[in-house]
Amino acid sequence: MATINDNYLKLKAGYLFPEIARRVNTFTQLNPNAPIIKLGIGDVTEPLPEACRIAMIQAVEEMGNHSSFRGYGPEQGYTWLREKVAAQDFQLRGCDIDASEIFVSDGSKCDTGNILDIFGKNNTVAVTNPVYPVYVDTNVMAGNTGVGNDDGSYEGLVYIPISTENNFTPAIPAQKVDLIYLCFPNNPTGAVATKENLQVWVDYARANESIIFFDAAYEAFITNPTIPHSIYEIPGAKNCAIEFRSFSKNAGFTGTRCALTIVPKALKVKAADDSYVELWKLWNRRQSTKFNGVSYIVQRGAEAVYSEAGKEQIKLLVNFYLENARIIREKLTTAGLQVYGGINAPYVWVKTPHGLSSWDFFDELLQNVNVVGTPGSGFGSAGEGYFRISAFNSRRNVEEAMKRITNKFKV
Ligand SMILES: *Cc1c(COP(=O)(O)O)cnc(C)c1O
Numbered sequence: 001m002a003t004i005n006d007n008y009l010k011l012k013a014g015y016l017f018p019e020i021a022r023r024v025n026t027f028t029q030l031n032p033n034a035p036i037i038k039l040g041i042g043d044v045t046e047p048l049p050e051a052c053r054i055a056m057i058q059a060v061e062e063m064g065n066h067s068s069f070r071g072y073g074p075e076q077g078y079t080w081l082r083e084k085v086a087a088q089d090f091q092l093r094g095c096d097i098d099a100s101e102i103f104v105s106d107g108s109k110c111d112t113g114n115i116l117d118i119f120g121k122n123n124t125v126a127v128t129n130p131v132y133p134v135y136v137d138t139n140v141m142a143g144n145t146g147v148g149n150d151d152g153s154y155e156g157l158v159y160i161p162i163s164t165e166n167n168f169t170p171a172i173p174a175q176k177v178d179l180i181y182l183c184f185p186n187n188p189t190g191a192v193a194t195k196e197n198l199q200v201w202v203d204y205a206r207a208n209e210s211i212i213f214f215d216a217a218y219e220a221f222i223t224n225p226t227i228p229h230s231i232y233e234i235p236g237a238k239n240c241a242i243e244f245r246s247f248s249k250n251a252g253f254t255g256t257r258c259a260l261t262i263v264p265k266a267l268k269v270k271a272a273d274d275s276y277v278e279l280w281k282l283w284n285r286r287q288s289t290k291f292n293g294v295s296y297i298v299q300r301g302a303e304a305v306y307s308e309a310g311k312e313q314i315k316l317l318v319n320f321y322l323e324n325a326r327i328i329r330e331k332l333t334t335a336g337l338q339v340y341g342g343i344n345a346p347y348v349w350v351k352t353p354h355g356l357s358s359w360d361f362f363d364e365l366l367q368n369v370n371v372v373g374t375p376g377s378g379f380g381s382a383g384e385g386y387f388r389i390s391a392f393n394s395r396r397n398v399e400e401a402m403k404r405i406t407n408k409f410k411v
Contacts, residue, residue, distance in 0.1 A: 020378075037397045101264050104260060108248070112181075125157055130162070130379030158177050170182065178208075179213065181213045188347055189386075202234045223344050258301070325343070359377065361387050365387075
């Protein structure tokens with residue numbers, strides 16, 4: 001008799017985005033002409049940079065000739081891409097990361113889940129609250145948690161609150177933790193971590209032989225020059241941290257798919273026989289066995305991100321979204337709302353007015369001004385009373401949405 005991975009049955013039905021869709025559908029059925037503007041989902045809206053398109057078109061042509069056709073590439077990614085990443089994303093920032101420590105993949109979402117393949121089942125796992133739901137659900141699937149609670153949390157996970165009370169800085173929990181997910185600039189709050197904040201975690205991880213999973217998907221949005229772009233800017237991080245990067249948000253690759261996972265060779269974890277094992281070897285083995293690499297065409301597109309033209313185009317793209325975020329912050333502040341984030345990140349985290357719940361505020365905005373955002377409580381219990389507004393949209397939509405909110409939604 002076949003059996004299933006019963007851990008999947010512990011998962012609470014994907015609640016947040018289906019529930020948003022349900023409420024929007026109900027509303028549009030009653031109000032078919034309502035001019036709804038969606039500032040909810042974290043997907044980019046602007047087209048691919050020209051440098052990336054030119055590189056991919058050329059790569060497609062190469063695939064059409066015997067002399068330049070490519071079959072399977074290296075599972076870890078092509079050296080020409082890994083070397084550019086090592087030089088420009090890391091060595092230029094003083095991070096001693098070698099091309100061989102960079103693994104090219106088809107997404108950070110999958111890698112943040114896949115990484116659990118090389119870790120044991122007895123690790124205590126810590127996430128922030130609110131949190132990117134992928135970290136939580138992949139741990140449920142891997143059997144690293146107990147049952148789910150009504151508020152969307154799971155037994156056995158350690159939740160570290162990030163809120164206005166601690167300036168969105170996750171504190172070391174009382175309980176010892178082995179695996180820690182940190183995402184900065186943060187989705188959903190738009191908060192950033194200083195070097196000092198991250199040093200505390202690196203010191204903790206080294207003292208406790210813990211591993212930090214550092215998700216830097218939004219590093220390109222950092223405008224404050226003192227904020228670190230990589231955890232490897234922190235002394236000691238090479239001994240305790242894996243970093244995830246993605247071309248999704250800086251270069252608009254959400255539909256093109258390319259990302260990076262950095263596993264330093266200095267990273268060692270104890271095996272059952274008490275010997276220390278290089279995580280690099282395990283991840284390399286895992287990728288070589290279960291993954292056959294990212295398409296040549298897409299890797300050429302990603303490589304173009306590091307060209308002079310590419311860098312310029314990406315800066316324009318990021319600045320476009322950051323200007324949206326600035327407009328959102330300014331208009332919502334004018335409307336009397338308390339806003340956070342949106343300076344080094346494409347997300348603005350809004351305190352709901354009059355003590356409204358996240359979902360009540362969602363309904364108010366939907367019904368009064370036909371603007372859709374994301375209720376903070378969907379990212380965890382500590383997100384209750386907050387609301388996420390995404391800067392990923394056209395300037396016109398952002399300006400129109402903010403006009404409606406300032407006109408009608410005076411606090
Ligand atoms: C968008 C996003 C990513 C990127 O995921 P991809 O699979 O590379 O598109 C990673 N982490 C967070 C927190 C994100 O919001």
